[in-house]
Amino acid sequence: MVRPLVAGVLASFVWVGNSTTSAADGPSYTPAGLMNYPSDYRQWAYLTTGLNMNYTSAGDPNHHMFDNVFVNPSAYRSFLQTGTWPDKTVIVLEVRGAESKSSINHRGHTQSAEVMGVEVHVKDKALPGGWGFFGFDDKHTPAKMVDRSESCYSCHEMHAAVDTTFVQFYPTLLPIAKQKGTLSPEYLKEISAPAKN
């Protein structure tokens, strides 16, 4: 499925199904430039999970959703070494419903079998602006890049801790970014400002 012209030379070992194969784990596109669904992301490196996250104060507090975040293994290994993301980084946000009182669990929330959405953030110097968002409706339909005028881009640029990504929510990576000195000026300004309530 990977198009060599686009995916480049980022070959690495990924484990898929019952065999270990050598393959690129970067983004894959159709000839028309749509992104193919990253079908192996549940076997990538896990970054974090949030519940009911919202960047505004609006929203329905009775609508419970988990979001799980994964990244392709070659990009994860690179971050551990450098504190930032290499070209061809693919970050996947998977959204699932939050169930209550499932099986013997009496309190709190567990994750639903149904995936409510998959959104992808890709670092690729071939894309306008160097990073692109792609939202997938299903596994079988390649996605068009979200237009650069959408607010997701400006929000990430203004608030994200490292290279327009929300490393402040990735508990194993934030200490590495601090150590390597890769925190963004915008984030450093935010954490040095008095808290607003």
Next chain:
Amino acid sequence: MVRPLVAGVLASFVWVGNSTTSAADGPSYTPAGLMNYPSDYRQWAYLTTGLNMNYTSAGDPNHHMFDNVFVNPSAYRSFLQTGTWPDKTVIVLEVRGAESKSSINHRGHTQSAEVMGVEVHVKDKALPGGWGFFGFDDKHTPAKMVDRSESCYSCHEMHAAVDTTFVQFYPTLLPIAKQKGTLSPEYLKEISAPAKN
């Protein structure tokens, strides 16, 4: 670190740091039979995350905790094929605090940098009963197996969906267990009974 006499022949590719190496990903023990801390588990296969889960109705609802679950890659691959766990399966439960209003997140919860606990469930025919629980206080201190008389064992035996493990909470694995016919008699009885509120 892996003791060949105990870890056996479950060699598989795992990616650690900056290199891809061939190594066993099963449990590792000290000569005295204590389990060594599974230091690479954040690079294993991710299974699920719950928030504030509790198997009784008791507990403080203001005490917010996430639990993230991981399994060693060779056991994950085996489950995809068979619907159950092979010998030398290592399931890790990582507990983190749930933070509110962190950075630009205004609602819901994100995960704390601090790990509040790591508990491990190991399938190993060399252990009494075939499965053992181990709780780690820190990364540097090997853990003693939790005594077989503790309630964690009987609860898992009475309620878990597959082979004493809570696959009912692992959204990508439950459909496989259904398809392969590996759901436990206890779980099948539970889901066929009228709901109790």
